[in-house]
Amino acid sequence: VKxxxxxxxxxxxxxxxxxxxxxxxxxxxxxxxxxxxxxxxxAQARARQVVDLQWGQGLIQSWNSHDWINLPVQLGEKxxxxxxxxxxxxxxxxxxxxxxxxLLHSALHMQQGRSVVLTQxxxxxxxxxxxxxxxxxxxxxGCQLQRVAAEAIPQHLTREVAVLLLxxxxxxxxxxxxxxxxxxxxxxxxxxxxxxLAHSAGAMPLALDRCEVDxxxxxxxxxxxxxxxxxxxxxxxxxxxxxxxxxxxxxxxxKAPFDFAASYEPAAGIRQFLCGTPSIIAMSILDAALDVFxxxxxxxxxxxxxxxxxxxxxxxxxxxxxxxxxxxxxxxSQYRGSHLAFTHPDAYAICQxxxxxxxxxxxxxxxxxxxxxxxxxxxYRNVWDSSVILGEVMAxxxxxxxxxxxxAQVT
Amino acid sequence: VKxxxxxxxxxxxxxxxxxxxxxxxxxxxxxxxxxxxxxxxxAQARARQVVDLQWGQGLIQSWNSHDWINLPVQLGEKxxxxxxxxxxxxxxxxxxxxxxxxLLHSALHMQQGRSVVLTQxxxxxxxxxxxxxxxxxxxxxGCQLQRVAAEAIPQHLTREVAVLLLxxxxxxxxxxxxxxxxxxxxxxxxxxxxxxLAHSAGAMPLALDRCEVDxxxxxxxxxxxxxxxxxxxxxxxxxxxxxxxxxxxxxxxxKAPFDFAASYEPAAGIRQFLCGTPSIIAMSILDAALDVFxxxxxxxxxxxxxxxxxxxxxxxxxxxxxxxxxxxxxxxSQYRGSHLAFTHPDAYAICQxxxxxxxxxxxxxxxxxxxxxxxxxxxYRNVWDSSVILGEVMAxxxxxxxxxxxxAQVT
Numbered sequence: 001v002k003x004x005x006x007x008x009x010x011x012x013x014x015x016x017x018x019x020x021x022x023x024x025x026x027x028x029x030x031x032x033x034x035x036x037x038x039x040x041x042x043a044q045a046r047a048r049q050v051v052d053l054q055w056g057q058g059l060i061q062s063w064n065s066h067d068w069i070n071l072p073v074q075l076g077e078k079x080x081x082x083x084x085x086x087x088x089x090x091x092x093x094x095x096x097x098x099x100x101x102x103l104l105h106s107a108l109h110m111q112q113g114r115s116v117v118l119t120q121x122x123x124x125x126x127x128x129x130x131x132x133x134x135x136x137x138x139x140x141x142g143c144q145l146q147r148v149a150a151e152a153i154p155q156h157l158t159r160e161v162a163v164l165l166l167x168x169x170x171x172x173x174x175x176x177x178x179x180x181x182x183x184x185x186x187x188x189x190x191x192x193x194x195x196x197l198a199h200s201a202g203a204m205p206l207a208l209d210r211c212e213v214d215x216x217x218x219x220x221x222x223x224x225x226x227x228x229x230x231x232x233x234x235x236x237x238x239x240x241x242x243x244x245x246x247x248x249x250x251x252x253x254x255k256a257p258f259d260f261a262a263s264y265e266p267a268a269g270i271r272q273f274l275c276g277t278p279s280i281i282a283m284s285i286l287d288a289a290l291d292v293f294x295x296x297x298x299x300x301x302x303x304x305x306x307x308x309x310x311x312x313x314x315x316x317x318x319x320x321x322x323x324x325x326x327x328x329x330x331x332x333s334q335y336r337g338s339h340l341a342f343t344h345p346d347a348y349a350i351c352q353x354x355x356x357x358x359x360x361x362x363x364x365x366x367x368x369x370x371x372x373x374x375x376x377x378x379x380y381r382n383v384w385d386s387s388v389i390l391g392e393v394m395a396x397x398x399x400x401x402x403x404x405x406x407x408a409q410v411t
Numbered sequence: 412v413k414x415x416x417x418x419x420x421x422x423x424x425x426x427x428x429x430x431x432x433x434x435x436x437x438x439x440x441x442x443x444x445x446x447x448x449x450x451x452x453x454a455q456a457r458a459r460q461v462v463d464l465q466w467g468q469g470l471i472q473s474w475n476s477h478d479w480i481n482l483p484v485q486l487g488e489k490x491x492x493x494x495x496x497x498x499x500x501x502x503x504x505x506x507x508x509x510x511x512x513x514l515l516h517s518a519l520h521m522q523q524g525r526s527v528v529l530t531q532x533x534x535x536x537x538x539x540x541x542x543x544x545x546x547x548x549x550x551x552x553g554c555q556l557q558r559v560a561a562e563a564i565p566q567h568l569t570r571e572v573a574v575l576l577l578x579x580x581x582x583x584x585x586x587x588x589x590x591x592x593x594x595x596x597x598x599x600x601x602x603x604x605x606x607x608l609a610h611s612a613g614a615m616p617l618a619l620d621r622c623e624v625d626x627x628x629x630x631x632x633x634x635x636x637x638x639x640x641x642x643x644x645x646x647x648x649x650x651x652x653x654x655x656x657x658x659x660x661x662x663x664x665x666k667a668p669f670d671f672a673a674s675y676e677p678a679a680g681i682r683q684f685l686c687g688t689p690s691i692i693a694m695s696i697l698d699a700a701l702d703v704f705x706x707x708x709x710x711x712x713x714x715x716x717x718x719x720x721x722x723x724x725x726x727x728x729x730x731x732x733x734x735x736x737x738x739x740x741x742x743x744s745q746y747r748g749s750h751l752a753f754t755h756p757d758a759y760a761i762c763q764x765x766x767x768x769x770x771x772x773x774x775x776x777x778x779x780x781x782x783x784x785x786x787x788x789x790x791y792r793n794v795w796d797s798s799v800i801l802g803e804v805m806a807x808x809x810x811x812x813x814x815x816x817x818x819a820q821v822t
Contacts, residue, residue, distance in 0.1 A: 025468045032471045039467035051458045051696070055638055056450035057436045059771060060443045068639060095687025097661040098509060121673070126662035126687070129675035133658035147673075221688070227466050228479060228691035247544035250508040251537035259776065262532070262558075264540035276506025276537070277632070280639035282690040285462070360470060365670065 001314055001384075009311070009380040015304050021292045022225075022377045029382045029389075031361040033374030034199060034339045037225030037289070046288035050281050068280045072231075072252075073271060075283060078290045079224070079233050082298065083197070083216070084207035090235045091270045092286065093278055096198060096219050098248065099234040100130045102273055103215040104163065105246040106236070107192045108134065108143055111162035115142030118157070118191075119165045120150050122172065127196055131165060150175065154185055161191045169199035169337030172364050174329040176200075176337050180211040187212065198222060201233075203305060203338040203374070205298035208235055215240075223338070223374060226286030234273055241269055250275030292376060304375040306333040308383050309340055312371070315387035321395040322387075328368060339372040346399060350390075352406070353399035359386045412725055412795075420722070420791040426715050432703045433636075433788045440793045440800075442772040444785030445610055445750045448636030448700070457699035461692050479691045483642075483663075484682060486694060489701045490635070490644045493709065494608070494627070495618035502681045503644045503697065504689055507609060507630050509659065510645040511541045513684055514626040515574060516657040517647070518603045519545065519554055522573035526553030529568070529602075530576045531561050533583065538607055542576060561586065565596055572602045580610035580748030583775050585740040587611075587748050591622040598623065609633060612644075614716060614749040614785070616709035619646055626651070634749070634785060637697030645684055652680055661686030703787060715786040717744040719794050720751055723782070726798035732806040733798075739779060750783040757810060761801075763817070764810035770797045 010016055022038045024030060030038055054062040063069050075092035083090060093099065104117065117131050134143040148156050150170075157164065164186045169176045179195060186193045194215040200206060202223030208216055214237055220230030236244065249264045251257050252274035256265075266272035310333060316322045325342040344350060344367060351363040361371045373383070393399055421427055433449045435441060441449055465473040474480050486503035494501060504510065515528065528542050545554040559567050561581075568575065575597045580587045590606060597604045605626040611617060613634030619627055625648055631641030647655065660675045662668045663685035667676075677683035721744060727733045736753040755761060755778060762774040772782045784794070804810055 023463075023467045025470070028470070030470060036466075036471045036474075038470065039462065044462055044467065047458055047462045047692070051450065051455055051638065052434075055447075056434045056455065059436070059439075059441060059449065060447045060773065061766070061771070062639070063447075094505070094509070095661065095689075097687035098505070098659065101659060125665075125671045125673060128673060129660040129662055129665065130658075132675045133660035219688075227462065228473070229688045229694070230690065230692075232687070247541075248509065248512060249540040249544035250506065251540055254536075254540065260536045262536060262539060264543050276508035276643070277630075277640045278506075279641065279690050279693040281458070281641075281696060282693045283640075285692060355472070360472070362471065 001311070001318065003384060006311070006380045006384045009307070013304060013380065014300055015296065015375060016379065018292065018296070018376045019379065024377060027358050029359045029386050030377070031359060031371045031373065031386060033377070034222055034370070034372030035362055036221055036228055037223060037374065038377050039227070040225050040289045040292050042288040042291055043225070043227065043285045047281070047285050050284040055281070071280060071283050071287065072274055072278050075287050075290070076233060076270065078287070079201065082201055082206065082293060083235060084205065085209055085235055088269055089238055090233060091273050092220070092231050092233045092283060093274055094232060096196070096217050096232040097126050097130050098275070099217045099232050099273070100127055100194070100196065101133070102246040102248055103194055103217060103234060103236065104131060104134055104165065106244040107163045107194060107215060109245045110240070110243050111192060114160060114162035115144050116146050116161045117143060117163045117165055118146050118148065118153070118161045120153065120167070121147040122170065123165070124167050124171045124196060124198065127165060127167060153182065157185050157189050157191060159189050161189065164191050164193045167196040167198065171199060172328070172368055172370070173341050174199070174336040174339045176335055179213065180207070183211050183213055199337045199339070202293065204302040213237065220286045224286065225289040225292065227282065227289070229282070230286045231279060231283050236270060236273070244272060248275045252277060296376070301375050305338045305373055308373040308375060308378055308380065309333060309338070311380055311383045312340060312373070312387060315384065319387070319391050321391055324394065325369065338374065339370055342369045343367045344369060346403070349399040349403035350393060353393045353402050354390060356402065357389050357393070359389050412722065412729065414795060417722070417791045417795045420718070424715060424791065425711055426707065426786060427790065429703065429707070429787045430790065435788060438769050440770045440797050441788070442770060442782045442784065442797060444788070445633055445781070445783030446773055447639060448633055448785065449788050450638070451636050451700045451703050453699040453702055454636070454638065454696045458692070458696050461695040466692070482691060482694050482698065483685055483689050486698050486701070487644060487681065489698070490612065493612055493617065493704060494646060495616065495620055496646055497620055499680055500649055501644060501646045502684050503631070503642050503694060504685055505643060507607070507628050507643040508537050508541050509686070510628045510643050510684070511538055511605070511607065512544070513657040513659055514605055514628060514645060514647065515542060515545055515576065517651070517655040518574045518605060518626060520656045521651070521654045522603060525571060525573035526555050527557050527572045528554060528574045528576050529557050529559065529564070529572045531564065531578070532558040533581065534576070535578050535582045535607060535609065538576060538578060564593065568596050568600050568602060570600050572600065575602050575604045578607040578609065582610060583739070583779055583781070584752050585610070585747040585750045587746055590624065591618070594622050594624055610748045610750070613704065615713040624648065631697045635697065636700040636703065638693065638700070640693070641697045642690060642694050647681060647684070655683060659686045663688060707787070712786050716749045716784055719784040719786060719789055719791065720744060720749070722791060722794045723751060723784070723798060726795065730798070730802050732802055735805065736780065749785065750781055753780045754778045755780060757814070760810040760814035761804060764804045764813050765801060767813065768800050768804065770800050
């Protein structure tokens, strides 16, 4: 691969102009959008608007005049387009963990007589913790968490299983499940399926309705670029809306919150998953961030994501000093999300050395270097430059000296 | 009362200069800070800083470089000072409803063998809904909600009661409970007490430690001025930290979140109540808003709050046209929070007429006009002016014509 080829790729990239929609620091190559998305220019403007004008000048009246009250539902509809979900099934609220709690409780409630929650041993720990929380504390239905290896999932889909709980794209390896096939296999055994889309939403086309997914949760601050700790989302298929039940009965999920009725009655439809008063500021910022996707075709986005990673892998394969890094992600791009994982005994030090050279990536214990390729703002040239810098770091082994210096400084 | 006297009160007011710390719209008299606090200038600046610089420029590294990771605990400590709470017992996170769920679950878990949650019939409905949610869905312990009138609470404090759940200042009437006495009476029967401080925190001195309160929750967007849907807070007395249990086991509450361990182990102390990733933007804004309290003595603040309400009531008593409005709050200021409630058959129309004349207040069904007196930014002159405008509205009965016109417009 020659630099001229890389430059040609950028020139032909239909998403190249999207980078202008983000305010990225000069000189930084940001390969961590899978952990915290970059700042959209529109989100910056919207932050000023919601704070200075809507809150500062509009005060309490903005609940109506700026329709704050419907923001969680409106945002849900915006996200729905990225999920392949028809209207009325997606809501923006709370955190991914809280949303998973609501859905898992509801799913277990619907599956009385079954109590196993089947999941993957290396599922994102936060999802496991929420399931463990229910394991010890649920009333009506039981809850027993069963953890198996990814490849053993199909054989464990039996009629004892109430819920299959999986993260679509693994947070470490980037390995991606076949959502359609696993959902179908689970349904054949009467199992409800919950997908965590934290590393999927905004990085690829999704088709929740077509795959007949039951429930899903996801995160607003990764590929959706909603800012640190942005509100999360949840999806519940319309066919289940009559059977839902969870104990986080908040007033915003009441059918008539401002009647201040003495007893809880859930709102109809997806709104019943609202709980307390949502952060309007955080939600407004996410709302503006989502507009970056307005005219983006998700197939094109996915195509670029795959091409960026393919380029990186080609450049790596061509450079002898990079052979020490072992690919921990699937080699074929259709089996992974939008980041690459490499193992190396010195992964932590290598990651620090890259960051010191303005290539921002991250480390996951014990030995994983994680490089994310957010296709809205990463260019092919960024990929080239990062592989050059990684090559220099590996060839010089400068990371060893820097790690030594850092340890010396600490002690 | 003469205007000159009112002007003298403003001149002698040690908190008068605090108004400059807020960005209030010109000409508006904002008597709804009990619903949504006004915008502090510092919060506005902090919003720019956290969005433009910390997120936009610092990106993922701000979790460490700007110590986002400890923000919920640091904010908890700032709020603790307003609650009369020693260090290590207060945390900023999630919404009031979610926090109440965590605490009520923990309290019921600690009280095995007892299942009654005693509360007040006209407690804030959101709190009742959360308790109802647990009523049907709790595992280990039972949960039965018992609702009684405020005056009947003491006689219902029996050894069947597990938890006494009360809001300190009633959201409608403004009536305030004697926290110290009720907590003592409850403890004498082995009952744990949870106070909702939504209408108390930031409006008066509180003494959770001295009153030996077990648990408390509260809201960031009323008198704490944290912005619409600001993060909430919770308090759990240190003596209970070893016995807590709730199912919202989020990764941020894990003892070592970035170890990504396969099983949940709660952090020590108050941090165990963290759940998902907190909204750093919303929390940063609240952090700056709390600095307005930095050198405010809460006794002085409370003194001004009482004096503002007393002035309003004197002006009301002196004006014959205002006699139609019935005070629904306790007359003696030691028995109420920082807002006044009045009943009138046309309360809704009167409220709308006041808002049209830039006196922002609110209405609570069926017939309550609510006027809040946030002592950090309401002046004695504001009180005088609002009573004059209310007098004009009532004397002219202009609200009737306006309500008629509005109905005509809608239909």
